[in-house]
Amino acid sequence: MTPALLADLVRAAASDVMTRRGLDLAALPADVGVERPRNPEHGDYATNVAMRTAKKAGVSPRDLAGWLVEELTGKGGIASAEIAGPGFINLRLATDAQGAIVSEVLAAGDAYGTGDELADKNVNLEFVSANPTGPLHLGGTRWAAAGDALGRVLTARGAKVTREYYFNDAGAQINRFVDSLVAAAKGEPTPDNGYGGAYIHDIAAQVLAAEPGALESPDRDEVFRRVGIDLMFVEIKQALHDFGTDFDVWFHEQSLHDSGAVETAVNRLKTSGQLYESEGAWWLRSTEFGDDKDRVVIKSDGNPAYIAGDIAYFLDKRSRGFNLCIYMLGADHHGYVGRLKAAAAAFGDDPAVVEVLIGQLVNLVKDGKPVRMSKRAGTVVTMEDLVEAVGVDAARYSLIRSSVDSSLDIDLDLLTKKSNDNPVFYVQYAHARLASLARNAADLGMTPGTELGLLEHPREGDLIRTIGEFPAVLASAAELREPHRVARYLETLAAAYHKFYDSCRVLPMGDEEISDLHRARLALCVAARQVLANGLAVLGVSAPERM
RNA sequence: GCCCCCGUAGCUCAGGGGAUAGAGCGUCGCCCUCCGGAGGCGAAAGCGCAGGUUCGAAUCCUGCCGGGGGCACCA
Structure with a gap:
């Protein structure tokens, strides 16, 4: 039961x-x-x-x-x-009623734990969305792991999920990026407010390699913009892919400006009276929707402010049929919550279709003291650095297993020591042990049994009941948008298995005959392995056969 | 000043009102004649403070203290 x-x-x-x-x-x-x-x-x-x-x-x-x-x-x-x-x-x-959970897992297989209560949700899940002005840092890496896991959790409970990355490839930051590339190509020092990392020189060199006459071209800046940003896109996409996070849509802010979507959206708001003119600028009455001040949408110089792109982007998402738009943002963006909801409300939409998840920032720690990420001090940690140090599985897992509500400390020493003391190994080890057990059982010609009422050892009961919790764990993780619950659950499940394994012999010893109890325990093991595999899959972490 | 998040074991973190608050790492002790010891068993060690709501609060509310992050016609 x-x-x-x-x-x-x-x-x-x-x-x-x-x-x-x-x-x-x-x-x-x-x-x-x-x-x-x-x-x-x-x-x-x-x-x-x-x-x-x-x-x-x-x-x-x-x-x-x-x-x-x-x-x-x-x-x-x-x-x-x-x-x-x-x-x-x-x-x-009754033990036989309890054992039925094992049969249910065996019957459901990969589908065990899934549900359909979110079947009416067509979710646009936007996360990472870091500016293409440099490689992804630890902050973006956290969202890459947690966001992807959230997507998998939502999918498991029936939602249709589109993962989307919004490239802010319009505006002043990109101009500074381009200026930095040009300066690097000319061998000049980094301009004020420019980007000075080593990658700038790499990319500048690549631009020159691809377009040898770039510096002398009358369209010099355009060439560096086009080629340089493209290279940055490619690098970011590749890093994310290697990290196990793939997006369905790479959305470019620039496309909203090029297509006239921004103008259309702004005009719609002007017409409906949601914008008013003051001091030569056009303002959104976002205070009516909970923002702490009204926001400028069209600046007094006639150019759209950043929020204009957001407004048009939201409209675009809705026009593509999404009925839930989730934004995962860093704590330094929490001021956006009000204005994103205001944008929705201004179009007469239900602000509830906008859900903003604010995640706290990642801090670097060395010798117990916080260190600032600094290019000069060599303490900028990128996604690739983290993966190189601990591997994709451990990196993803350690970023997913805490709530995004708490800020996270990452120890630089831990990265350099490539330490193995990550709970992911505890979980993966349980899976590998079970895989090994399955191989041995197959060698003996054993098949899982059905006399599940024989499983009356306290640790068998614990394991069965823990397995039985999985669907509810996935459901609450989806409902609360908290994928870390799945990771914590897997640690509990792995512990229940290790304890069971320690006191319940599964395979016959020596030339002992295979009994119904052996076979029942094997069935329990198959179920446990299935749930570990399903849970790890939801986190995007591998379930190894051997370690 | 206002807004958001956090404060739980030496450290990193779980604990969306319920009975004796958990895990990993670290410290100390124990367990290998057979299924993987990357494991198991045990010990020491904790809810920032003060009120309130409740039969019951780490959890909800208020205030204070402490830490982090925001409060642009930048993006």
Whole structure:
């Protein structure tokens, strides 16, 4: 019996009891469920439904719990039900009912854990979107890992997801990038406010190699802009691809200006009265939608401000059919939340279609002290640096496993030591062990058994119940946009497996005969391996057969 | 000044109201005659402070303290 089914059973029982006793069913919360108690003495599962319902229903929690225990006792699959503490109901499952979770995993295979509650969501997931003025740094790398994992989580729960990268290839930063390239090509020092990294010289040299006459060309800046930005695009795309993060759409801000989309969007807002003119500029009444001040959309020199591109971009996304636009931004952009929602509202759209996830920044730490990323000090860490130091799996995993709400410290020493003390190995090792076990079992001609009621060792029960949690973990990770929950779950699952393995022999020893218990345990192992593989896939981390 | 995030073990982080707060790393001790010891078992060690809501608060609310990041007709 899965926890979801058990929760249904508990709800139904509560509903029956309350009806029979003439209690108001409205007192029964819609979201009552079961949880796994920390303390094994409190049963396999526990429910707090009595405590949550009693007051509104006008009865005492212990009384209600008592009636529920009576109702639940003897139901199919439930071995025992008892009252505990202030009104908890502790439940134990019959081992054969519990073992059914294993069969379910085996039957579902790769699909175990998936769901369809997000099937009506057509999601535009925009993340990374770093300016093409340099290689991706640790910050962008964090979003590349977490954003991609979020995309996979949403997909697993039924959403249609389009991953999108927005290149800000219009505007002043790009001009500075181009000026820096030209200066480097001429062997001149980096201009003020320019970009001075070594990659600038590389790219400048590549531009010259591709277009030998570039410096003398009358369209010099245009050549450097076109070729230089292209090279930067290619480099960023390649780095992301090598990192296991691929985008469906690479969107160029410039295209919005070239196509007239910006002008169209702005005119629409002018017509609908959402923009007003003041001091020679056109302003969006974003304060009416929660922003702390109105924003300039068209500057007094007639040029569009940055937000004009955002507005047109949002309209473009909506015109492509997306009904949920998720933006993953760094903490230094949190001021955007209000104006992005305001842009949606200004078009008469529901601001809820705009969801902005603000992630905190990545800090570098050395010897326990923070170090600033500095090109001169050689402490700029790029995506490639991180991958080179620890590998893609460990890099992705360590960036995904914490909530993006907390800022993250990355230890420079850890990178240089190429240390192996990453929890990803703990999880991957469990998978590799299971793969090895499967090979050995195959050599013995063993097949997974069906007498799953034989799995009555406490650690077998723990493992089965942990496996049973996976669908709910994926569902909450998707709902809350928190892929780190999947990583933490996998660590719990790996621990449950390692503990099981330590005390439950799966394969026969020596010339011992193969028993039903051996085969049942093998089935459990196949299921455990499946869930580890499914979970790792959701994180974009490999599930190795051997390590 | 205003806004956002964070403050949990020596360190890096989990814990979206529930019973005795967890993991990894680090420290100390124990466990290999057979399925992978990248493992298991045990020990020491913690919710910034003060109020409030609740049968029950690390979790929700308020204030304070501490850390990070924002508050452009830049992009």
